[in-house]
Structures are given as structure tokens and as C-alpha cells.
Amino acid sequence: MNDSSTSVELADRLRALVSRLSPGDRLPSSRELIKEYRVGPATVARAIAALAAEGVVVTRPGSGTYAAQRTRLDRELDGEADAADTDWQTVALTDRAVDTHLIADPLGPPPAGTITLDGGYVHRSLQPTRALSAALARAARRPDAWDRAPAGGLTALRTVFARIVGGSVTPDDVLVTAGGQSALSIAFRAIAGPGSPVLVESPTYPRALAAARAAGLRPVPVPLDADGLRPDMLADAFAMTGARLLYCQPTFQNPTGTVLTPERRRQILDVARASGAFVLEDDFARHLGHGRAVPRPLVADDRDGTVVHVTSLTKPAAPSLRIGTLVARGPVMERMRAVRLVDDFFVTRPLQEAALEVLSSPSWDRHVRSLGTALRERSAVLAAALTQELPGATLAGPPTGGLHLWVRLPPGVDDTVLTAAARQRGVAVSAGSRYFATEPPAAHLRIGFAATADHAELTEGARRLGAALAGLGTTAA
Incomplete structure (x- = not known):
């Protein structure tokens, strides 16, 4: 050289x-x-x-x-690398499994053109996207937008949520979380220890079951009827299991849409107090009423610290507005604050500021009213179409709020088989077996009316579902 x-x-x-x-x-x-x-x-x-x-x-x-x-x-590029041996992790991770089979779609992502009747969020056309974009832009321009937020959440935002809950709830009783699912995870881990039983409605929200199991808890089902959770069976379940926690959705329950009656609301709280137990109230549908007055949350009438309340903005607003709250009084709130502090310190400030902008605007109330009207109309359109297309099926309701219809299938129909057949015909629905902590008493489907583009898609989705049912060779009961 x-x-x-x-x-x-x-x-x-x-x-x-x-x-x-x-x-x-x-x-x-x-x-x-x-x-x-x-x-x-x-x-x-x-x-x-x-x-x-x-x-x-x-x-x-x-x-x-x-x-x-x-x-x-380098070794892989040269063709020299052996496959990694990670078998040792099986032993190291024993008893640390996180079960997601209830929340993961076993059929995978639906192909393009599939009508979405299994969605848990409102369609983009029903979201206040313009208000959200403007709110986020205003929040980002604030001088302190990127400063660290208080661990419990912005005081002004906690004040707004306290006002929404009502009763004697104060801002000090509110903890801001990164959405409802995060709030559930925090509450389950804070309230009950690994191996403990947790009473749940049957059927109930699958992601709550997943969060409870991830916290090491053992879900114990308590049946529902048309008036909601049965207080007599709840008392028996507390006595038999020694549980110190009940998870429930008193208003527009997911998936059945039932609303706990005023008398049962009092009875549920009385039974929980007598058992020395907490009630974890999932109030996800607070802003999803179909034009009628929405019942007060349980926590608004609770003065003993029995109720731990969860709500969020993702359902009525948009999936990525991951802002929720926990409302509680006493040592349990201090425990939950500690858990969330360890988890992630605080919820990102710009998102909190944007949520505050949205909730403080007069346009929010207008959005909630127009959303309620749209959901009521969609529910009626889908119910009528399903009645025509699914002979032998029984629809619960009609619901007065929420995003779904709960349908009992004709005898002899397997909900998972029908769900797969429906997917092949271009419509996605949720198998009812996912919503039960143990064996379901009958085959159901949860069918949503909020995630489609319009009424025509609802009608066409019902037609495709009916064709899938007919294709299974099932006759009407």
C-alpha cells in the first residue's frame, strides 16, 4: 500500500x-x-x-x-448462528402467566371489507375529532405543557371528574389514570392479594377478567338477571368464598346492557358492607346513555368508602384519549396512588390538558347528546335487522345505553363456530363464551352497533350473520 x-x-x-x-x-x-x-x-x-x-x-x-x-x-448473516435456547425461561416464569385468550381475537385481524360488529369504540364519524384536535393543539401550546404533571393528576381535571361523579366526591378523592383498563389493573392489584377470590358478574367484561387474573386473583361468577346482579346470590358468594372484592358494571352492563335497579343498588352496597368488602364499580358507559337520564354512580351515594369507582373517556370520545379515573376514599386510595406511582409516575400532561379542554367546553355536552341519539338509532336498526335475520335467537333489552346487543342463540348453535363462519362471510361479531368466568349456561353473541360507518352497514352485517347461521344448517327453534 x-x-x-x-x-x-x-x-x-x-x-x-x-x-x-x-x-x-x-x-x-x-x-x-x-x-x-x-x-x-x-x-x-x-x-x-x-x-x-x-x-x-x-x-x-x-x-x-x-x-x-x-x-x-453478524453470525446470522454468515449463516453461523444457532437458534436461541430460551427454554430456561419456562422455569423462571412459572406462575407468572398473563392470560390474554379472552381479549385476543382467536381469528386474527379481520380482512379488508369486514363489517365490524365486534368493536368496543365508536366509529370515527361519531367521535368529536375536531374538538379533540383543537384541544390537543391548545394544550400543546401552553408554556408548562411538557412539565411533569402531579402524580394524582391535574387538580382542574380531577375537579371536573369529581363534578361528573357527583355526591360528596371531592377532587382529593380522584386519581387520574391512563384509561379505564389501567385503572382496573391498579385497583385489582391494590385491593386484593394474589390468590384471593374476586366476585364478578356473569357474564362480564373480558378485559376485567384478564386484569384480575394478571393480578393473581381468582374470578368467581355471580349470576345476573334482567334487573342486574342478584343480591341473594351475591351474599351467598361472599359467605362461601370469603371474598373482599366485587367487580361490577351497574349501568349499561357489558355485555348484557342491563341497568341495576335502584333497590338492588342499595342491596348490593348493604351486602358488601356487611361482608367487609369493596365494590369496584366500572362506570365505563357514564356518557353512553341513549337519550335518557343515566343513574347516579354507586360511589355518589357511598359514605363509607365501600365503592371504588372507575370511569374513562375512551368510549364516548376516542380510543386514544387514554384518560380515566379512580374515585375512592380512605386508605385504599393511598394504596392505589402508590401503585400507579410505581407503575408510571403520572399520566402525560398534554393528554390531561387536552382532556380538560374537551370536558370544559360546551361542545362536550352537545357531543354527548348527539352521540346518545345516534347510538339509540343504531341500536334500533340493528335489533330490527337481527330479529329478521336470526330466527330462533333472543335479544336482551333493548338497552337504554351502551354500545352492544346481547343475543342468545338458538339451541344447538356453537357461538365460536358461528363467529368463525360469520368472519368468512365478512362480518365480525364476539363469541359470548369470552364473557364468562366459567362455563356459559347458553350460547350468546355480543353484537356492537357503534363501530360501523352507518345504518346500511348494520343491516348488511345482520344479513351476513344470518347467512352464516343458515349455513350451519340450524333451524329456528
């Missing part, structure tokens, strides 16, 4: 040399490289620096330059 050789050329030569060495082997010294390749010290220094930046060599001042350990990627 003559004097005009560059550091790039030298780096190429040294790279080839390193490929023949074993990791840890020492390269020739700078003096030896200068002599062998007839280059200057600066050229050698630049070439070595380039190889070190690539991870090809490791330099040790006072010792020399050495071939680096080859990365797994």
Missing part, C-alpha cells in the same frame, strides 16, 4: 483481517500497521476509530486493539 492509500482502504483491509481472528485476539500494533501497510499514523488512527464505531474492534488504551465479540446478527 503506497502513501496515497486512504483510511477507508486500510479499514477494509483490517476488517478482512478481523474476520479471520477469534474474538479477543489482538490486532497488530499501530507501529506494525504503519510499517506493514506503509501509511501514516493519522491514517491508522482513523481506520481503527471507524472499526471501533462499527463494533468490529475494541480498543484498550495502553494495551492495544482487539477483535470484538461477534454479534448474533
